[in-house]
Amino acid sequence: MARYRTPTVLAAASLLLTALCAGQAPAAAPPGRVDIDPVIAEKLDDAITAVMREAGIPGVGVGLWIDGNDSYVRAFGTSDKATGIPIKTDMHTRIGSVTKTFTITAVLQLVDDGRVRLDAPVSTYLDGVPGGDEITVRQLAEMRSGLYNYTEDPRWLATFKADPYRSWTPQELLDIAFRHPADFPPGARWEYSNTNTVLLGLLVEKISGQPLHSYLEQNVFEPADLDATSLPTGADIAGPFVHGYTNFTPDGATVDASRWNPSWGWAAGAMISTIDDLHSWVPTLVSGKLPDGDRLLEPGTQAQRLRMLPTGHADVRYGLGIAELDGWIGHNGELPGYETVAVRLPQARATLVIVVNSDVDGKFGSLSSLVANTVTKIVTPEHVWSLPPEAQPNAVPEPSAPPASPEPSS
Template identity: 35%
Template sequence: MPYDGCPDGAGMTRTRTAILCAAALVAATLQTTATSASPRPEQRCASTEGRPRGEARRVMDIVRRAQRDLGLKAALVRVTVDGREVVTGAVGESMAGVPATADMHFRVGSVGIAYMGTVLLQLVDEHRVGLDDPVGRWLPDLPHGDEITLRMLADTTSGLHDYVSDPDFLKAVYARPFRQWTPADLLAFPLRHSLWYRPGTNWSYSHANFLLLGLALEKITGTSLDHLLHERVMGPLHLTGTRNGFTPQIPEPVLHSYDAERGTYEESTYWNPSWSTTPGAVLTSDICDLARSAEAIGSGELLSPQAYRTLVNPGTVGLPGPTPTCPAGACEPQTEAFHYGIGVLVKNGWLFQNPSLSGFAAVQAYLPSARLAIAVSTTLEPNAAPGNTAETVANELAKALAPGNPLDA
């Protein structure tokens, strides 16, 4: 299925096992091997895996092993500590006979959701909105708009169904993978259902929440979402390899993707991603920008300390999960160990996003206690392992680099 960032519900009940002192020790060790890279705005996204440094070799050995074991066509990776590069590299092929390279661009789906969450919290910092303002103030035609708040859209507690898990939507998107979807097309699926639960009383992942959040941000600011994200996130962070796409185009050089969800293994690079979120937040990026994004979003670089605390836990911890009106598979319990923040997943000390769409998978993950950032992008061979393979690779790296904080704990 073309899920874009849906978390693994089975992991929600696992116990947090973070060992901060061990993570700090690993961070110190990694810093001794990191390069003294120039500031990021001038940095080119090029492979450094050939440099004779122990940690770089260790990371790339893990990635090569994962490529073989998971059936990956390609894997791109970048690891930084305290903003300094440990390694940037690529393995495998983009297309037959065309090696994957670290400067290739790929889709990053739900990373745009993290950017929207950060912009919302910036507007709260500026006293332009309140998190608990009803979204009906800006989207007056939305059913339950007087009950659903901006917070509930951003932490996905509104009770709205997820159109991406709707069988009718899946049938439609697979039948016409190049179709251009409008917000109205997409919202027709969740709005034909009653709410899963009273807004704010439970948690369920729903792309509809983020689609509506993007539309609300445009109304609040009077600025198109693509310009808003550039002005407030991509520009300040010098994410020069990150672009919004109103069409399926991907900037060159392109990491090509492949998908077998329609029953045959086929190229899916240019399938239309317009279904994934609000127009203006449908992003492509490269591995260097993805790591920089992980650092900035995960550390709250663009936010006040108070807003960052809200990003990490907007009130989702303790929400119950499955109930008689919201069965398992739709709602998931929110624990301190694994819960949803404002546009980000929080798991075992990491803040991350894990987009997966049209044969592309990626992860941006940041561990604040070790100032460790991991960015991974993967594509698939016909026999690839199920699930988000980039997250599997990132977890193997997390276990090696921060043993007390695996991503799958």
């Protein structure tokens, strides 16, 4: 889970990299040390505010932390254009396709429990999936199932644009996807599809016997000390929250989308979090270890998660609900009004979180990627975030945009 211009991903669109990936070039020596001294901090302040002015971004939150060393945590601009309240790093924000990292974590926990097998057909666990005897759980998590992405359906897009406050059930979303033939045979190539993660959310519910939001709260949020993170069951967002601005409207007018119902994204893109919580989550996600030293996932399962495969987009690889871009591992996400980048550079022991309260991208493409590119050019010039537009984690592609066609992966 995500934006709507191109129907591929990095989330949660959405990307990122694994240093564990076989055959990857070693990091530049020394081993990726990053320093954030006052001179670098001032350069970042100036560059970020310049980009905001040029791109017309209302508010940006940026956190860059180096384990046991320096940090750079700033918020620029406003969280609410109506009141002028400044954006702050503890405000709640919608994180789009970063949601996928949590949903797939739940699936992998069930794998560790022996209740789900990654290479079993999805039909083992769920009925009614076209071609479900041939599509594995692993292929759903890797974005290699071939199932049509429901957020590309023109009729669904028109319905959503006409009434963004409508509530959607997971089955309604799947019914839209399943009206379309598969885009390719399972495993033939990589293609971002929110349909995959919605199915995996239902798998978690079926096997665990719990609603997805309850399972995540008990088994992921609480153990990971994520007090401000949630999967909402409606349109509410806890305060204080960042207002998000979008022009995904019938007349193209820019409006406040913070109260739009994110149920259309559900397991693929509906979650809420904060910069502070994402700062804690990203190292846990990438290492597989909880803050107290316990394991989020078993080492073998975590290694499978980080087995990155080509996507057909330059410098972008994808694992199990996690991605890699030029050394950065994690996910990004976009949905109406909100954009997020939540990634880690293991070589430098660096975590980067960016939130932007607009998806009015215009000529600049993804605004969150624009800010991430600006930051990494200054701080980690050997590992610059430069996400191809066709690899964005778009949840709601524009109906007029032609679908991206990634090259088949080798």
